[in-house]
Amino acid sequence: MSEEKVLFLQGNEACVLGALRAGMRFFAGYPITPSSEIAEISSIELPKVGGRFIQMEDEIASMAAVIGASMTGVKAMTATSGPGFSLKQENIGFACMAEVPVVVVSIMRMGPSTGLPTSPAQGDLMQARWGTHGDHPAICLIPSSVKEMYEFTIRAFNLSEKYRTPVILMTDEVIAHMREGVKLQENYEIIERKRPAPGAFNYQPFLDIDGDGVPPMAPYGEGYKFHVTGLSHDENGFATNSPEKNEKLLKRLKYKVDKDAEEIATYSEYLMEDAEYVLVALGSVSRTAQNVARQLRANGVKAGLFTPKTLWPFPEAALKRHLSAAKLVIVPELNLGQLVLEVERIVKGSCEVKLIAKASGELFKTDELYNQVAGVIGE
Amino acid sequence: MNNTLEYMRENRLPHIWCPGCGNGTVIGALIRAIDALGLDTNKTVLVSGIGCSSRAPGYMKFDALHTTHGRALPFATGIKMANPELNVIVISGDGDAAAIGGNHLIHACRRNIDITMVIINNNVYGMTSGQYSPLTPTGRLATTAVYGNIDRTFDLPSLCGAAGATYVARASVYHVAQLKNYIQKGLENKGFSMIEAVSICPTYFGRRNKLGDAPAMFNWIKENSTMYKQGVMEYDKQIVIGEFVNKKDPEYTKSYTELIEKLGGNK
Amino acid sequence: MAERTEFRLSGSGGQGIITAGIVLAEAAILEGKNAIQTQSYGPEARGGASKAEVVISLGEIDYPKATVPNYLLCLTSEAFRLFGADAPEETVVIVDAFVDTEGSSRKVISVPIIQTAQSDFKPIVANVIALGFLVAYSEIVTQEAAETALLRRIPKGTEELNKKALAAGFALAKTAG
Numbered sequence: 001m002s003e004e005k006v007l008f009l010q011g012n013e014a015c016v017l018g019a020l021r022a023g024m025r026f027f028a029g030y031p032i033t034p035s036s037e038i039a040e041i042s043s044i045e046l047p048k049v050g051g052r053f054i055q056m057e058d059e060i061a062s063m064a065a066v067i068g069a070s071m072t073g074v075k076a077m078t079a080t081s082g083p084g085f086s087l088k089q090e091n092i093g094f095a096c097m098a099e100v101p102v103v104v105v106s107i108m109r110m111g112p113s114t115g116l117p118t119s120p121a122q123g124d125l126m127q128a129r130w131g132t133h134g135d136h137p138a139i140c141l142i143p144s145s146v147k148e149m150y151e152f153t154i155r156a157f158n159l160s161e162k163y164r165t166p167v168i169l170m171t172d173e174v175i176a177h178m179r180e181g182v183k184l185q186e187n188y189e190i191i192e193r194k195r196p197a198p199g200a201f202n203y204q205p206f207l208d209i210d211g212d213g214v215p216p217m218a219p220y221g222e223g224y225k226f227h228v229t230g231l232s233h234d235e236n237g238f239a240t241n242s243p244e245k246n247e248k249l250l251k252r253l254k255y256k257v258d259k260d261a262e263e264i265a266t267y268s269e270y271l272m273e274d275a276e277y278v279l280v281a282l283g284s285v286s287r288t289a290q291n292v293a294r295q296l297r298a299n300g301v302k303a304g305l306f307t308p309k310t311l312w313p314f315p316e317a318a319l320k321r322h323l324s325a326a327k328l329v330i331v332p333e334l335n336l337g338q339l340v341l342e343v344e345r346i347v348k349g350s351c352e353v354k355l356i357a358k359a360s361g362e363l364f365k366t367d368e369l370y371n372q373v374a375g376v377i378g379e
Numbered sequence: 380m381n382n383t384l385e386y387m388r389e390n391r392l393p394h395i396w397c398p399g400c401g402n403g404t405v406i407g408a409l410i411r412a413i414d415a416l417g418l419d420t421n422k423t424v425l426v427s428g429i430g431c432s433s434r435a436p437g438y439m440k441f442d443a444l445h446t447t448h449g450r451a452l453p454f455a456t457g458i459k460m461a462n463p464e465l466n467v468i469v470i471s472g473d474g475d476a477a478a479i480g481g482n483h484l485i486h487a488c489r490r491n492i493d494i495t496m497v498i499i500n501n502n503v504y505g506m507t508s509g510q511y512s513p514l515t516p517t518g519r520l521a522t523t524a525v526y527g528n529i530d531r532t533f534d535l536p537s538l539c540g541a542a543g544a545t546y547v548a549r550a551s552v553y554h555v556a557q558l559k560n561y562i563q564k565g566l567e568n569k570g571f572s573m574i575e576a577v578s579i580c581p582t583y584f585g586r587r588n589k590l591g592d593a594p595a596m597f598n599w600i601k602e603n604s605t606m607y608k609q610g611v612m613e614y615d616k617q618i619v620i621g622e623f624v625n626k627k628d629p630e631y632t633k634s635y636t637e638l639i640e641k642l643g644g645n646k
Numbered sequence: 647m648a649e650r651t652e653f654r655l656s657g658s659g660g661q662g663i664i665t666a667g668i669v670l671a672e673a674a675i676l677e678g679k680n681a682i683q684t685q686s687y688g689p690e691a692r693g694g695a696s697k698a699e700v701v702i703s704l705g706e707i708d709y710p711k712a713t714v715p716n717y718l719l720c721l722t723s724e725a726f727r728l729f730g731a732d733a734p735e736e737t738v739v740i741v742d743a744f745v746d747t748e749g750s751s752r753k754v755i756s757v758p759i760i761q762t763a764q765s766d767f768k769p770i771v772a773n774v775i776a777l778g779f780l781v782a783y784s785e786i787v788t789q790e791a792a793e794t795a796l797l798r799r800i801p802k803g804t805e806e807l808n809k810k811a812l813a814a815g816f817a818l819a820k821t822a823g
Contacts, residue, residue, distance in 0.1 A: 028460075047642050052460050054460055054635075060450060064454045065457030067446075068453070068455060068460075072462040090447055179684075220444075225443075227437055291708045
């Protein structure tokens with residue numbers, strides 16, 4: 001018998017528990033498969049800790065409501081899947097522009113449109129980067145286990161609070177719905193947003209006083225009386241047509257995340273030392289790929305697996321570092337080729353990159369992926 | 380009273396609205412209502428969407444959220460739910476509230492969440508230069524209805540009343556005393572309140588429809604208004620002024636607070 | 647214990663197949679093993695064919711689904727047709743005694759699960775009897791762990807019924823040889 005306490009949790013359940021651990025006190029959502037358990041469990045747990053849950057009239061409204069809640073100083077989250085993620089994009093852009101910390105969970109299913117509601121897919125990777133219009137910062141975490149669903153949700157809140165920006169937690173249906181044993185740490189670091197000094201009522205809500213690109217954020221209702229708009233704005237939060245101020249704002253929004261990109265970006269590696277054949281995979285596919293890499297090693301092929309844990313920013317420098325012995329990079333993904341675009345951009349011709357695409361609404365089986373990878377290596 | 384300016388951000392003036400616009404009149408009424416009730420300005424949040432009227436919070440000294448088109452109510456719902464102590468006021472226009480935001484409007488009414496919404500109805504999309512809205516009377520002209528509008532209009536008080544709002548009234552930019560009183564009663568109501576302020580847009584609605592200048596449009600409202608119970612609503616023929624709904628029903632955030640208390644979440 | 651033991655439980659929606667899978671996996675977790683439970687999800691989980699899979703291992707489990715199940719349970723003829731008839735040779739196929747296997751040469755172990763539930767208990771506990779059978783037959787987890795895990799996932803007031811049904815499943819495994 002194990003000494004440590006192990007919880008047996010579903011992925012979506014672990015997400016809610018992680019959110020509560022991070023201090024979530026508000027959830028707004030709309031029913032959508034395969035993320036509905038997140039709303040259901042939030043509706044059960046939040047009122048017990050004095051938090052609040054609301055099922056809004058649509059996906060757009062639930063995105064709006066979490067931003068409104070966050071403006072009062074409360075940590076807020078919503079959850080959805082592809083069709084709802086599409087609908088949320090405009091207000092995700094608002095949260096980027098108005099610099100409002102919120103966590104948006106999106107459990108990927110087959111698309112486009114209604115697609116296959118209960119089948120795993122990874123077709124929304126670029127939507128998590130460029131789903132909303134205009135230049136904007138993007139942080140997207142991709143768990144591939146139930147434990148990571150818990151821990152990455154905490155990290156999603158931490159990053160959103162630290163950088164005053166929406167953070168996307170995205171994975172596929174397999175990870176969201178499977179149940180797995182989870183050993184939690186005793187302590188997790190919890191980050192709270194920077195606030196202006198109490199009573200500093202001449203506060204400028206968009207002034208980068210610390211030089212880190214992240215202005216302090218006051219809650220509504222404490223006398224700061226500040227104005228927030230989705231229009232391009234000055235340091236005081238009022239619309240401006242000044243070309244200099246507009247560009248300064250957009251550059252700061254990009255800078256505040258870019259400057260720490262390598263610190264934000266995380267990944268895991270498996271059998272990567274001296275790997276000549278590098279698999280790059282995320283979410284549920286990384287689990288199949290790990291099995292395949294192990295089998296290949298057992299058969300004398302120097303294979304390894306690199307798993308991005310943040311999709312955006314992508315762990316670019318880390319991937320480059322791991323390609324010193326690489327002859328071939330192989331990207332299996334549950335879409336017709338999205339992750340491979342980012343990998344090709346990073347590899348930039350230093351070695352060959354091959355895509356193994358699957359878009360049938362099923363997870364890669366181990367034998368299937370092994371045979372395909374072996375086939376690609378043999379070419 | 381003369382302290383209206385205390386509520387304004389004078390450094391944000393001049394405003395962007397056209398000469399003769401009714402928006403300033405409505406804001407004046409709102410501020411006098413807030414002043415009459417002595418609302419704590421530190422605990423009062425203004426929320427708006429997109430359009431001419433939605434720029435109003437930018438000129439007023441409160442916490443303010445200028446959101447996306449049609450979405451002021453769900454943002455406001457998040458604010459009110461997360462901190463029910465705040466007074467939450469939404470300022471919207473006819474296109475923002477009744478077209479793109481129509482679904483949010485009926486659901487805010489249905490929940491009876493304690494938000495006061497002032498809809499400034501100028502019968503047209505002004506910010507985008509005069510397209511027809513759900514409140515443009517049938518037959519009227521607009522840049523997207525140059526052959527005459529064939530759409531029918533919403534009757535906002537009937538819509539909101541049927542959807543469950545507990546305070547519903549209509550006044551106009553001519554009836555400023557009633558407008559202030561209705562907004563004040565809306566703010567006092569513990570539930571969802573909708574006050575329609577019939578307004579004018581001389582630039583894009585009046586001119587195209589040959590309704591004359593701003594004073595002429597004010598005069599038209601004056602001469603064609605009637606109190607509720609004396610007629611039916613037809614924006615183009617007569618403006619029915621009055622209180623349509625004033626009742627008590629459970630308020631949404633209070634019901635949720637009671638749930639928290641029942642589950643011991645307040646301890 | 648093998649590196650990886652895989653179970654596929656199949657039947658029709660409403661038979662409690664998924665709950666049985668969850669309990670089996672949780673029993674393994676209670677014993678300090680690693681376990682993952684997945685399920686078929688969608689319309690077929692509410693009336694059509696229903697499937698739950700459990701992978702149990704002492705080591706890390708990467709691929710979360712069953713590849714070549716060590717044990718396959720089919721509670722309906724439809725489930726047998728879908729998963730049982732073509733099951734790999736290594737797979738032990740356990741079918742309910744009501745399942746129609748005519749026309750298939752597949753070797754199966756036939757167990758009166760539903761009959762036992764109907765005559766000795768209530769039809770609703772067929773999944774618990776099946777769970778008891780799988781636990782005792784495979785010896786993947788102890789019977790105590792299975793009972794502890796089961797009691798966590800059932801409605802209050804049904805403890806005695808469920809414990810007895812589980813024990814009936816254990817007993818069926820003894821005679822199945």
